[in-house]
Amino acid sequence: MKQRPITLLLTGALLGGALVSAPVSAQDSVRFGIDVPYEPFVVRDADGELSGFEIDLGNELCDRAGLECSWVEQGWDGIIPGLLARKYDAILSSMAITPERERQALFSLPYYNTPSVWIAAADRDIDITDRDSLEGLTVGVQRGTIRDVYVTETYGDVLDIQRYGSSQDVINDLEAGRLDLTFEDFPLAVEGIDFRGDDSPYKQLGDSIKTPTSIFGEGAAIAFRKRDEALAETFNAAICEVYADGTFDALMNEYFDYDLSTRPSDADCADYQ
Amino acid sequence: MEALTTWWTELLGGNAIFTANTLEFYWNGLTTTIQLVFLSLLIGILLAVPLAIGRGSKHPWIRMPIYAYTYVFRGTPLLIQLYLVYYGVVFFEGIQESMFWPIFREAFYPALMAFTLNTAAYTTEIFRGAIKNTAKGEIEAARAYGMSKPLMLRRIVLPSAFRRALPAYGNEVIFMLHASAVASVVTIMDLTGAAYYVYARFYAPFQAFIFVALIYLCLTFSVMFVFRRLERRLLAHLRPREG
Secondary structure, three states, X not given: OOOOHHHHHHHHHHHHHHXXXXXXXXXXXXXXXXXXXXXXXXXXXXXXXXXXXXXXXXXXXXXHHOOEEEEEEOOHXXXXXXXXXXXXXXXXXXXEOOHHHHOOOEEEEEEXXXXXXXXXXXXXXXXXXOHHHHOOOEEEEEOOOHHHHHHXXXXXXXXXXXXXXXXXHXXXXXXXXXXXXXEEXXXXXXXXXXXXXXXXXXXXXXXXXXXXHHHHOOOEEEEEOOOOXXXXXXHHHHHHHHXXXXXXXXXXXXXXXOOOEOOOOHHHHHHHO | OHHHHHXXXXXXXXXXXXXXXXXXXXXXXXXXXXXXXXXXXXXXXXXXXXXXXXXXXXXXXXXHHHHHHHHHHHHOOHHHHHHHHXXXXXXXXXXXXXOOHHHHHOXXXXXXXXXXXXXXXXXXXXHHHHHHOOOHHHXXXXXXXXXXXXXXXXXXXXXXXXXXXXXXXXXXXXXXXXXXXXXXXXXXXXXXXXXXXXXXXXXXXXXXXHHHHHHHHHHHHHHHHXXXXXXXXXXXXXXXXXX
């Protein structure tokens, strides 16, 4: 039998109305979209289970929010379209907040932000806080990254800035001795440069750097569909909670030996107390 | 006309990319590109002349190494040669302590070296072809006059070979200008490097690269103009008589 289009439309409208009118708070499960793997944030174990820092954090946040969580694997290219197409309800996949993405999705409070770090040869005596002493030194950065912008805007007048196409090229020239300094993303530096041991050939200069947020961004956050404001609020409250009671730091120390926290301000959390 | 001026002012008024600051980047890029190309062509041609003569030598010990050199440098991409000279050279033990390090530390000199070796290889083959095509009659006449080999080379063979090589060499100059765009991968702020910088800074690939493409076009036309004039002058005897 052929359905008359008008009946279909009516049924659709009724069903749709029923779905829309259901309050969001009635939702008791959340599906997270995630791009696997991104070590150590998420990896697939030998037995096929997902694990990693973001999986643990996501499950913890769900516990706090009293929600049932499941994970949906999604390649990075299609991760926002997948959210909009309701393949999952949120993205928890190291997604940095950017203005472009904010047009498409609603972001929670940021839950982590990787720092950047100054690195030089261990035997060099460079004081990064003393601008005048940096005159004439050569720094290598990856072109077009936030590190490039930071170095250009804050040290462009004293340092000689060399811009490379890839992070590996920067490391090559640091090792070749062409560069006095590099300013690198902390996780990338940990992977590519030996600078943290007692007799490592390179060393970190000064503190790790995460501010200003106008350059470094606010960090990675959970992305929701724009209309799911209540759900985002629920997770903001959970993020404030894991930061307040030290759960975040404990989790972070399990996976990382450096600080990638972005503690939300009291003002941000005031609504969720 | 007035409409044109308002359109023009509006266009420039709404322009956040081509400020004095970025234009200075392009200007510095232009001077770097011209320096790099001009110097490598100059050194390249000085190397190429003796190599082209040696390439036609009767002795295999002179001929074969030159052949091997041009074969290798014409047979591999310039980008690879640049990578080898720039990144490869640091793997020589102790290069950092040697007297050559101040030269290899900068990006400019390794790039200049790679470009020079590359263009010298092509120019050698261009000249070699031109020398080989010298009319037999001219050589026989020179011999009949009792000229020695060097004298014959200087007075007869090379002058006419250079003239014959001119159009092909003009192309090589233009190729070199375009190939110099790869210099930006080893941090040199040439024209392409400046365009990359503006692209990365403003996320505006089209504006950044269309502008630099126009500059390259102007340079190419200038080179073509110069060679056209040179050809008119030096190859005047080959043109059909007018009137």
